[in-house]
Amino acid sequence: MVAFTVNGAPVEIDGQDNKPLLWVLREDLGILGPKYGCGVAQCGACRVLIDGASVPSCQAFTGDLGGAEIVTVEGLAEADGRLSAVQQAWVDEQVPQCGFCQPGFIIAATALLAEIPRPTDEQIDDAITNICRCGTYPRIRRAIHRAAGVLATQG
C-alpha cells in the first residue's frame, strides 16, 4: 500500500504500484484535471506537482510516491475558490482555446514561478515544454509574465 496526499487530502492506494499516477488520479480518485494526451511524457497535459516539482504524471509510478504531496490543477485555487495568481493570469490573458492541455501548462507555470519568481523569456522557453495544438503559446508567455508581476507585488 502506498500513502500520499492529493490536494491536501490523504489517500491510500493498494496493489497498483505499476499504474501511472495519471490513471490513479483519473480512475481511482476521480480527479480529472490532469489529462491523457500522449502517455510518453511528451505533451505535458498530465502534469502535476509532486513535492512542488512539475512532473508528467503519466510517467510517475504510484509505487514510488509514498509520502509525496501531490497537487493537481484542482488544488491550486484558494479554499474560498479564489483562483491562484497563475490561474487568474490565464483568465486575464484569455489563454485557453480548447483548454484540454491548459491544466498541464498551469502546473508547469506554477512550478516555474515558485523556482524563478521573475523568469526571463529564455527561462520560460526552457521550462515550459508542454504542447498546445491550438497554439496559445504567445498568451501563455504573457500570462506567466503577468502572474510573475502580480506575485511580486504581493510579496
Place this chain on the structure above:
Amino acid sequence: MPRLFSRRGFLLTGAALGGTAFVAAVGGVGYLATVDVDGLDGHLDGDRANLNAFVIIHEDGRVVVNVPRTEMGQGIHTGLAIVVAEELDIPFDDRISVEFPTDGHAAYSSWFNALQVRPEEAGGPVVWLARRALGRMEFIATGASGSTMGMWHPMRVAGAAARQMLIAAAAARMGAPVAELTTGDGFVHHNATGRSIAYGELAREAAVLPPPDTPVLKSAAQWRLIGRSQPRVDIPAKVRGAAVFGMDVVLPDMLHASIRQAPVFGAQISSIRNEREVRAEPGVVDVSIIDGRHAAVVADSWWQAEQAAWLLDIEWTATEADGVDNDSLSVRLHEALSLDAPHGHIDDGDVVSALSDPQSAVVEADYSVPFVTHACMEPMNATAILRDGRVAEVWAPSQNRVTMQAAVGRGMGWAGIRPRDVILHVMMTGGAFGRRSDQDVIAQAAYLAARHPGRAVKLLWSREEDISRGLYRSQAAARLRAALGPDGLPVAYDALVATQSVFSAMGSRNMPFTPSPDGDYLSVEGLDKLHYAIPNRRMRSQHIPSHMPVHFWRSNGFSFNTFFTESFIDECALAAQMDPLAYRRVLLRDSPRHLAVLDRVADMAGWGTPMAPGHGRGIAIEECYRSVVAQVAEVTVADDGEITVDRVFCAIDAGLVINPDAVIAQMEGGIIFGMTAALMSTITLENGSVVETNFHDFPMLRLADAPEIEVALVDSGQPPGGAGEPGVVPIAGAIGNAVFAATGRRIRALPMATTETTGERRTRSVLRPGAA
C-alpha cells in the same frame, strides 16, 4: 463487411456531404415531416423558462443560452452568447452560461454550411424547403468556419424575440402599454411609474406568450457588446480543471475500452492468436473484433484495457496496399500531374495559346505537401450505453450530430441492434480541426455498448492509434504555370493540382456510395486566385486514389493550395523583377477589399525596411471562408539551415467581428497550427502503414519556437466572415517566401525543415535540402 444503412442514416450522412442539389432531391422524395424551422415557441421545463429554442431564463435571473455548435477552442459559445445577450439587453457577466442542447431542434440546423446562403439574406421557396429538410435531418454541424456566419442572425432574432416576450409579460403585469416599457440590466422598466420587474420574475409568464412575428433587432449603433471583446464563458472552468471534456465523462458502473486498428488501412483481422490469454489479464472483461477490423479490449479501467491491448497478437489480412511506401506514393503524386484528362474547373480565355506565345516569359514550378494528421490534444473517445435494449445514449466530443447519429446506428448495427432512440451529448471538445466530423470512434463505442447492454462503455484511443491509425489531410502536388507579358504581369495562369478527394474518401467511409471526386471543391480551394487580375485562367484537378483515409483538416485545400499559389506568385514577381508586395498590389487592382488587407499587413510589418543578411520577410494573402487574410513572416536562416520564425504579422478582414479578442486568438492559433505543418509535419508510410506514432516522431511546435504575433482586424463593413480556419491559410507561403528573401532558396515542398532534438522536449528546425 456487414454495414447497415437505414434510410434515415443514409439521409443523415448524405446531408453532411451534399449541397443544395442533394437537399432538393430529398425534398423530391417527399421525406419531409412538418418541422418548426424557426423554433421560437416557448415552453416551461421545470424551473427553466424556455422562451425559445435558444434562450432559457431561470427565476433567479440566470440566463442559459443554447448554442448548438461545438466549442472546440474557437470561442463560439461565447460569440453566440454575446449576440443573444446583446438583443436581450443584459450585461455579459457570469449570470450567462452556455449549453449545447441535447435535442436536435430544426432551429439548430447548420443550413448555412450546406446552402451557403446567409440567414439574413435568405428567402424563397428553395431555401425554405432546404431548411426544412436539413432541420428534419438534424443537420447540426460545426465546421467550415461557418458557425458565426450561420448563427449570428438567427440567435439575434431569438434574443430580440425573448426580450419582446418579457416586455409583453411585464406590460400585462403592470397594466402599462408596451410602448412605455424599456429594458436594461436584466429588468423591464416602466419609467412613468418607476416600477421595474426582473427578467427572472417574468420569464415563466413570458415563455407561454406567443413569440413576436418579426422581432425588432437593435441597430448597430445601439450595440453595447457586439464588436467589443468579452471574456470567454468557458475559460473559468478550463483554468480550474473543471471543464468536462469527452474524456472526462464518468458514468456509474462504467467499463473502459482500448482499441487496436489495422496497421494498413483496409486490412481485416484474421484472428487474435492469444485472445484467451488477453482475456485472463487483470480487469479484462471482454475482447472483441469490431466490424471485422478493429480489436477492442474492455476492462474495469482504461489503464488495464490499454495494458492488455498491448499484448494482443493479431493476424491481419493482406491488402493491396501492403507494398505502398512514401516513395511509391510520391511517384504516384508527381505522375498524376502528367496524367491525361484532368477534371476542368475553370477555363477562361485561352491559356494554352498564351503559354505557347513566344512573346511570353513562362514561369513553371511544381510544389507538393505530404500527408499530415490532426493530433487533437484530446485523443479520440466516446462513451456509449444501450438502455433497455433500445435506447442508445452517447457522450462524445464531436463536430457533427448527423454523422454522430449515423455512427451510433452503424456501430450498434454491427452487434445486430437497431436502437429506437438515440440521445446525443456533445461534450467540450479538446481540439477538432475537422477530425471530429468523422465518427469512427463513436461507431466503435456504440458497438461495444451494444455488446454490454445496460453498462456504459468509454472507448479511448491511445495517442498511437490517433497518429498512426487515424485520419489524414491528403498529400497534394501542383504544377503551376504563368505566361508573363512584357510588363512582367501574368497574361495567363494555369493551375493543376493532384490530390485525393476528401468528399470521396469521407463518403466511402460513411455512405453507401462514393461521391465523384472530380467536382470536389476542397481539392481546388485556394487555387483559383480569382482576386488577382489575370485575363486567361485555367484550373484543373487530378484525383489520386490511395488506401489512406483522408479527411477534413483545418482549412482543407487552402492548407496546400495557398502555399503553392502564393509561393508561385512570388516566383512570378521574381521573374518580373518586381517586389512581391508591389507585384500583388498591381494584381489586386480590382479587389479593393484584398488590397486594404494587404496594405495593412505590409504597414504593420514595415515592408521594405532593410533586413540583416540571413533574415527575410515574406508575404501571402488569401480569400477564404468569406474573409480576406494576409500575413507577413519574418525569418532568420542560419548558415547551417536552422530556420527561426521570429515574427508574424497578420491582418484579417473577417467582416463584422462579434468578439474581437476571439478572432485575434484564432489568428494566433491558426498561425502556429500552420507553422507546425509548414516546418515539421509529415506522415511517412512503410509497407502500407504509418510510421509515426506519437509526438516524439510527429512533433509539434512548442512555446520556445512560437513567434511574436501581431494581429490587426480590418473592417470593411461586410457581414461576418469565418475566423476558425483563415489564420492557418497564408502562413506556409509567407514563411516560404521569407526563406527565399533570406537565402535565395525557393521552398517548393513541405515540410520545409527537419526537426532535430536539442534537449528535453526542445527542438530546432533545419531546412531540408529536398524542400527547395
